[in-house]
Amino acid sequence: MSSVLYDVPGPKARRISLIGSVIGVIAIGALVALAVMTLAQQGIFEGRRWAIFSQADVWKLIADGIGATLSAAAVSAVIAFPLGLLLCLMRISDLAWIRIPTRIVLEFLRGMPVVLMMLFVLLVFATSSFIAVVAGLVLYNSAIFAEIIRAGIQSLPKGQREAGLAIGLTSFQSRLTIELPQAIRRMLPSLVAQLVVLLKDTSLGYIVAYGELLRAVQVMADFLGPQFLFPVFFVAAAIYIAINLAVSRLAIWIEKRGSKKAAGGMAHAPVAGTAPAK
DSSP states (O other), rough: OOSSSSOOOOHHHHHHHHHHHHHHHHHHHHHHHHHHHHHHHHHHHHOHHGGGGGHHHHHHHHHHHHHHHHHHHHHHHHHHHHHHHHHHHTTTTTTTHHHHHHHHHHHHHSSOOOHHHHHHHHHHOOOOOHHHHHHHHHHHHHHHHHHHHHHHHHTTTTTHHHHHHHTTTTHHIIIIIIIIIHHHHHHHHHHHHHHHHHHHHGGGGGGOOOOOOHHHHHHHHHHHHHHHHHHHHHHHHHHHHHHHHHHHHHHHHHHHHHHHHHHHHHHHHHOTTTTTOO
């Protein structure tokens, strides 16, 4: 069996690839060992530095930060995704007076730094830090969602749209009922990846004094002293990774469930040209 892009590697190429992989693993292991030894020499792994996590006040502060992070991310995602759908439909509209201004707006939002949007909303409209964080995340991520969904629609076969128009649907109805569901299902991995980015971007709320997880651990480290900086940020990084992995696994479960339902529907659909069994 041969690939479209390259030939299947032979014994010599596989041997070279194996040797390179082994060397890479050894090099990474050596770097990790060096980092651990360096941290150990600095006393990072001393029990007194990690004993702070036995205090309830420390975990309360961390829990408050997690709650603030998840709240901002959830509200932003709930608003940004429908707004992204709307912007996508406007971006691919057949009407030039809708399509062209929407394209300009999307390019502007995609090119603006998220933190600058947060600061603009906070300083110009004198809002709370929570609203500034949510507004910045919504403006940026809705533009990204719109472009991801548009790419999914454009990747569909042209016959999908032609079939919709042939059965009497309007252009908008075809987009909404035929193309959009398929595009979302096809681009689900990219959408989930952007949701993870959205969740991580809540850490930019530190700039506008929003009490998310990063700001919580920073306040904790400043209060406890520099010797506790590594343990506190290590735990915060572990929490971020755990949350992002949970979001990714949830999306994979949703995707598999949707694929099973689609396969089940096709299995029970009657074959063209035959009458359903009575």
